[in-house]
Amino acid sequence: MSTELEKDVTEALRFRAGEVPETPCPPLGAATRPGAARRGWLVPVAAAAAVVGLAAAAAVTFLPGDAGPADAPGITAAAPDRPAAGEVYYSHTKSQVEGGSAGEQELWQGPGRADAWQEKLVGMVHISVRADSGVNGSPSGTTEGECWPAPSTTDAACTAPGSWFNPNVDFLASAPRDPAVITQQLRDEATAEEERRTAPDGDFTATADTFSDENLNYLAFNYLRSVLSANGLPADLEQALEQVIATTPGIQVAENLANLDGERGTGYRLPDHEGALLTVIFDKDHHYIGSPEESFERGFAPGLGQPPSRMIG
Amino acid sequence: MAAPVNLRPAEPPLVTLLEEQWMPLVRLATLLVNDADARDVVQDCLEAVLRLRPDLDDRAHLVAYLRRAVINRSRSRLRRQRTATRYLASLTRPRDVPSAERELLAAERHREVLRNVDLLPTRQREVIVLRYYCELSEAETAATLGVSTGTVKAAAHRALNTLRRKMKDTNDEH
Numbered sequence: 001m002s003t004e005l006e007k008d009v010t011e012a013l014r015f016r017a018g019e020v021p022e023t024p025c026p027p028l029g030a031a032t033r034p035g036a037a038r039r040g041w042l043v044p045v046a047a048a049a050a051v052v053g054l055a056a057a058a059a060v061t062f063l064p065g066d067a068g069p070a071d072a073p074g075i076t077a078a079a080p081d082r083p084a085a086g087e088v089y090y091s092h093t094k095s096q097v098e099g100g101s102a103g104e105q106e107l108w109q110g111p112g113r114a115d116a117w118q119e120k121l122v123g124m125v126h127i128s129v130r131a132d133s134g135v136n137g138s139p140s141g142t143t144e145g146e147c148w149p150a151p152s153t154t155d156a157a158c159t160a161p162g163s164w165f166n167p168n169v170d171f172l173a174s175a176p177r178d179p180a181v182i183t184q185q186l187r188d189e190a191t192a193e194e195e196r197r198t199a200p201d202g203d204f205t206a207t208a209d210t211f212s213d214e215n216l217n218y219l220a221f222n223y224l225r226s227v228l229s230a231n232g233l234p235a236d237l238e239q240a241l242e243q244v245i246a247t248t249p250g251i252q253v254a255e256n257l258a259n260l261d262g263e264r265g266t267g268y269r270l271p272d273h274e275g276a277l278l279t280v281i282f283d284k285d286h287h288y289i290g291s292p293e294e295s296f297e298r299g300f301a302p303g304l305g306q307p308p309s310r311m312i313g
Numbered sequence: 314m315a316a317p318v319n320l321r322p323a324e325p326p327l328v329t330l331l332e333e334q335w336m337p338l339v340r341l342a343t344l345l346v347n348d349a350d351a352r353d354v355v356q357d358c359l360e361a362v363l364r365l366r367p368d369l370d371d372r373a374h375l376v377a378y379l380r381r382a383v384i385n386r387s388r389s390r391l392r393r394q395r396t397a398t399r400y401l402a403s404l405t406r407p408r409d410v411p412s413a414e415r416e417l418l419a420a421e422r423h424r425e426v427l428r429n430v431d432l433l434p435t436r437q438r439e440v441i442v443l444r445y446y447c448e449l450s451e452a453e454t455a456a457t458l459g460v461s462t463g464t465v466k467a468a469a470h471r472a473l474n475t476l477r478r479k480m481k482d483t484n485d486e487h
Contacts, residue, residue, distance in 0.1 A: 003473075005477055006473070008422060008426050009426055009430070009473075009476065011423060012427050013344055013427075013430070013441075013442060013446035015420070015427075016344060017340040017446060020351075024335075025336075028332065028356075028360060200361045200365065200381075200382035201386065202385075204357060205356075205360040206361075
């Protein structure tokens with residue numbers, strides 16, 4: 001038997017539904033409504049930019065009085081791009097945010113896939129998308145977990161297989177180095193991503209642009225920014241990724257382009273359909289250093305939350 | 314003797330079936346996202362179904378499939394607007410209501426219920442809409458949402474408790 005409240009709820013919902021004005025069903029299958037024609041382009045890229053750009057950012061901030069790698073004791077035997085015993089990955093991103101101020105992310109991550117991590121954010125939020133809770137922004141501060149970016153090893157973000165769109169340390173260690181193979185895999189993942197997102201339970205409806213070469217290239221390029229700032233990216237793979245980017249159709253090369261901190265290198269820019277440029281910059285040693293709105297550097301620290309003991313590049 | 318012939322009515326084209334569901338789905342989406350986005354949500358779903366042509370063997374399954382698609386897309390839409398919606402809802406104050414006008418009182422009661430339904434967590438709101446607007450059983454609601462019947466029961470219980478408490482609080486204030 002229904003309670004009074006249940007009756008109220010039923011009547012209220014019918015009341016609201018009854019207020020919805022009758023409108024004819026728009027033509028289906030032929031044309032999309034005005035203004036929606038490019039959504040297949042806009043939505044995935046915008047969403048990915050928000051998620052990847054903030055979640056995987058990382059850049060510079062040196063320790064006070066940092067004198068560089070030569071001053072770090074006891075690390076000379078380590079491979080330059082691999083952690084020595086006891087070391088953890090460290091990355092630091094500085095991003096320009098609206099209003100001109102800068103936000104910073106420092107990330108410490110153990111060398112193993114499921115190891116503990118610590119993230120420190122200053123002046124920015126970490127945007128994450130979770131299956132049930134939607135898009136969340138964490139305020140500035142320090143958070144910890146296991147199996148970055150998951151809170152724990154049982155979280156789906158940890159158990160999901162690694163890929164170019166979900167780069168974890170295990171995937172990066174075993175990923176192919178052949179630029180042609182990488183390019184094909186990126187294309188396959190971009191296509192699968194768009195198919196997933198344009199399914200009935202996805203975010204948007206496919207248009208003529210959704211599966212175009214331009215859109216898929218742009219989507220892949222956007223996700224590559226996440227790969228480039230991922231901890232555990234081996235130097236030889238980083239170089240291969242630069243080759244992939246350099247040969248992306250439509251890529252614009254800008255020599256002597258400065259990142260947010262003024263460090264200069266070769267910039268690769270890919271315009272979206274409105275001409276806005278997505279940019280990545282590599283230094284002369286082929287290390288990713290960010291973009292004009294961001295600076296990035298990676299290295300190693302003696303422990304979670306500790307100042308880095310050496311930096312790469 | 315002529316062989317018996319099985320005559321079956323021709324299936325209406327898929328696009329016709331989809332067009333028939335336009336307004337019912339728009340109303341459903343309005344209850345879930347409660348804004349002009351409802352039409353976009355439904356059109357996206359119908360376009361996707363027309364394009365992908367899922368293997369659905371009858372109209373009932375098509376309707377259930379569409380309903381699930383609308384809920385999923387509404388949920389995606391809601392994620393993006395939830396913070397703003399809650400903030401705006403928190404600023405909305407109950408109106409003064411002429412006590413003698415029963416119709417207006419009922420309308421105000423509806424608005425109050427709806428304001429509180431809008432503030433429910435997404436899953437609870439979906440359960441409430443499916444159970445009390447679509448009049449689905451607990452099992453049908455569970456199938457539509459892809460969860461267990463127990464989850465539906467628990468969500469409905471929590472939602473009604475929340476609504477009851479908030480309605481009581483509001484009444485106590487007046």
